[in-house]
Amino acid sequence: MSRGYHQEKDSIVGEHLDSFTRSKERMMTVKVPHMMKFTKQNFFFLVGGMIIYVVDIGVDFWVASRYFCQGQYSWSILILCFRGLSSLITQIFSYEWFKNDWEGTDTGKLKLVFLVHLFQCGIFIRYWFALKYGCQAAFKQTSSRDASEADPSIFIQKQAIDAVTDINMLRVFKTFLKIIPQLFLQIYILMEHDKTHFYQYAAIIMSFCGISLSMVDYQVSLRKSLPEKDEFRVLSKFMYVFYKLLTITSWILSISLITLLSVRISVILLIFLWICGFTWTLKQHTTFCKSAKMEYLYRTVVGIILIFSFFNIKGRRTKVCISIYYATHTVVTLSILFVYMFWKPSIIEEICFTIVGILTILSLVLGIIFLVVYYSHLHPTTYCRPQACSDEVDRVAGQKDSMKTGRFQNFLMQ
Numbered sequence: 001m002s003r004g005y006h007q008e009k010d011s012i013v014g015e016h017l018d019s020f021t022r023s024k025e026r027m028m029t030v031k032v033p034h035m036m037k038f039t040k041q042n043f044f045f046l047v048g049g050m051i052i053y054v055v056d057i058g059v060d061f062w063v064a065s066r067y068f069c070q071g072q073y074s075w076s077i078l079i080l081c082f083r084g085l086s087s088l089i090t091q092i093f094s095y096e097w098f099k100n101d102w103e104g105t106d107t108g109k110l111k112l113v114f115l116v117h118l119f120q121c122g123i124f125i126r127y128w129f130a131l132k133y134g135c136q137a138a139f140k141q142t143s144s145r146d147a148s149e150a151d152p153s154i155f156i157q158k159q160a161i162d163a164v165t166d167i168n169m170l171r172v173f174k175t176f177l178k179i180i181p182q183l184f185l186q187i188y189i190l191m192e193h194d195k196t197h198f199y200q201y202a203a204i205i206m207s208f209c210g211i212s213l214s215m216v217d218y219q220v221s222l223r224k225s226l227p228e229k230d231e232f233r234v235l236s237k238f239m240y241v242f243y244k245l246l247t248i249t250s251w252i253l254s255i256s257l258i259t260l261l262s263v264r265i266s267v268i269l270l271i272f273l274w275i276c277g278f279t280w281t282l283k284q285h286t287t288f289c290k291s292a293k294m295e296y297l298y299r300t301v302v303g304i305i306l307i308f309s310f311f312n313i314k315g316r317r318t319k320v321c322i323s324i325y326y327a328t329h330t331v332v333t334l335s336i337l338f339v340y341m342f343w344k345p346s347i348i349e350e351i352c353f354t355i356v357g358i359l360t361i362l363s364l365v366l367g368i369i370f371l372v373v374y375y376s377h378l379h380p381t382t383y384c385r386p387q388a389c390s391d392e393v394d395r396v397a398g399q400k401d402s403m404k405t406g407r408f409q410n411f412l413m414q
Helices: 002-030 040-069 073-101 107-118 122-140 152-192 198-225 234-261 263-284 292-308 319-342 353-378 390-397 406-410
Strands: none
Touching: 040 073, 040 122, 040 152, 040 198, 073 107, 073 122, 073 152, 073 292, 107 122, 122 152, 152 198, 152 234, 152 292, 198 234, 234 263, 234 292, 234 319, 234 353, 263 292, 319 353
């Protein structure tokens, strides 16, 4: 009897040891995944992004001053309003994230950070932290494939990635609150007036560059910050950027056309689209912010973002939603073009309607083609979210805290 008991006990212990060994082997495969490495290339892109951010500020004030000197006060004020609104929103979110991250620390440090954000310079604190950790991760840390999660080099890697991820989330806000509205304004001005100036083209070029870099950096951060995401390769980047740029450009041209037709109709359409986006965001029950007030602010901003481009705000499969979204954009775009052809033919010659119409349709068709190719062949098929996949990831890793993905896990997905 005793012998049988010991045999059974040895069998149970052996099974536990085998299970522990298998768990350890699985943990070794997820300790330092390729997407968790902050490289020298990432660091140089970070420096370039900061330079472009400063140049963009200078271009905004330059263009606004030129319009002001020409007596176009409304254009100048609108440009500065877009800049001010986006800066205010990003500073609010940035400070809130600092407050959440530094909860329980020295209040004096938080007061200093608050003052910096009050003067609209909080983003530079984030760039300083990103450059500090990024330099250590890219140039001073050497990590091997067999390093453990508790290794200091891995901690520095994660700090660098988290710092850059926060910046890229703020840049997404800036893109849809400032860059795209300014791009729409510049295109509308070019279509309304025959005279063009160099600074207008400079502003448009800076807008397209800002949108492209923001979207690529956002996707890179998404792949690096969330487990089980594939690496964002060069072909994927091009497909994703062209899909976003072309669909956004087509939509901006369409809104510009309807604004030329009637500013009132354009404003009503934009408000209606924002209400639809905000309502859909409410129904998704987003959980990005800790406080209810900040969550409603986040949903308000997402509603604005959804006016111009589709984003998956809950990390679930949204094939039906994205199809409905771009089908609606296509119908509205075609309706605007038909209105011009049959209702207002007199305006067609004044705004080079043929060129604008061809660009609108061509960018829409090409954008949808890039969209289909990207989602069919290049988009990661694993949707890892806290509600669906976090338990599985923690079970495999065996360390729930070490696999924590931060606030980005509740941000816009796509």
